[in-house]
Amino acid sequence: MKATVYKGERRVELEEVPDAAIAKCSDAVVDIEYAGVCGSDLWTYRGQGASAPSRIGHEFVGTVREVGSEVSSVKPGDWVIVPFRYSDGVCRYCQKGLETSCIHGGFWGRESVDAGQGEAACVPYADDTLVKALPDGSRPDEGIIASLLTLSDVFTTGYHAATCSRIRSGDTVVVVGDGAVGLCAIMAARLLGASHIINAGSSHEDRHLLAKACGADEVISARGDDAVKAVETLTSGHMPDEVLECVGSAQSFSTAISMCAPGGSVSYVGLPHGVDIDVKSLFYNNITVTGGMSPAHHYIARLLPQILDKSINPGLVYTKEYRLKDIATAYEDMDNRRTIKPLIKVG
Ligand SMILES: [Zn+2]
Structure with a gap:
């Protein structure tokens, strides 16, 4: 064969x-x-x-x-x-x-x-x-x-990100990543009752449209610190309690942690490559890191x-x-x- x-x-x-x-x-x-x-x-x-x-x-x-x-x-x-x-x-x-x-x-x-x-x-x-x-x-x-x-x-992986983060009805959720897992995480966050979903790091118009078709309310192209600022603006300063990290790179992980509200969670399902977590930033803001292989x-x-x-x-x-x-x-x-x-x- x-x-x-x-x-x-x-x-x-x-x-x-x-x-x-x-x-x-x-x-x-x-x-x-x-x-x-x-x-x-x-x-x-x-x-x-x-x-x-x-x-x-x-x-x-x-x-x-x-x-x-x-x-x-x-x-x-x-x-x-x-x-x-x-x-x-x-x-x-x-x-x-x-x-x-x-x-x-x-x-x-x-x-x-x-x-x-x-x-x-x-x-x-x-x-x-x-x-x-x-x-x-x-x-x-x-x-x-x-x-x-x-x-x-892929869909069970996006769903794992959403489930591990314990999304509650009415929550604002940010999904970092514009790949297939990110799109599935958007759909899963919607299934679990999120009322405001922001997709961060989406690079092209076709991906923006697909993210919206999957249930994203807003899509931002920015990455890194610019993405954190954009999320701050879109949430009127109230950062999200749940951030779903669906890439696995050092930058996307660090961005996810930076935009998470104190007491919130970063749920990661992207296969990590070169990720080095700043545990102190988690400590001072009581941020939980959850997720893993679905x-x-x-x-x-x-x-x-x-x-x-x-x-x-x-x-x-x-x-x-x-x-x-x-x-x-x-x-x-x-x-x-x-x-x-x-x-x-x-x-
Ligand atoms: Zn077994």
Whole structure:
């Protein structure tokens, strides 16, 4: 089968790899239909993540082809969502809804595990990793497939930022970042009852429009100290109690802390790179830093109904569709900000 391999800085290639196959009785093989390219894939692409060569991709949905003898919750033909980490569902961390810390879990594409930007993947602990979109396992309407794909990572990540910050109804929330996670955090903040949402650090007109379509009331292009001043003006000096940091860079983290009101929280979900927190600034203002890696699996059941009834449409973060054979172009376009997030059609 064909799968995407990261070959070194700014090089991904579609290569022939061994076919996905059942190795343990708890495995299932999924034929991948759609995959996403994540911001963390982009860090790898830029030479700041996994070492080369390695299989890449961890956001995917598709149809179960085959199951191991112990698998009972899915059957061949079921259409499933695959969270960005696999997990066993039974360890103490899975039991408390932190599947990303599963003792037996792991990332796609590490060691001998398949990754998500390929034709198929063998899924460990299929009963507890895979989530059927519909109870009977049938394929949902084409119009909501992209939104369902966001449950594998990006939308649950934005939702994690909003949930960890404990947004209360009527709050003013600032979302730092204009990538797909930031857009999802805007939608999630709205879902949780925020009444005034400001998106900071949005660079281009097309991103401004998308942020507003996701629920932002105001969008500011400024970054750093200028962004802090702009937020101060927009809130008449009352800084926000909740700031959602959705980039992961040193500058965006520092900006998020600087604009947070005393007693408030900064919730971060961007994969941190070079971040060095000034703990004293947290101390003097009683600011809580929360967030981390989203337990996507934990949130899927909560968010699925709102995608199925079309009350939310997080699929709009995928701004361009590519075929799997054009995966290198998809990365190149994302790297050059020609698309916010590529949607890869595999099947
Ligand atoms: Zn576990």
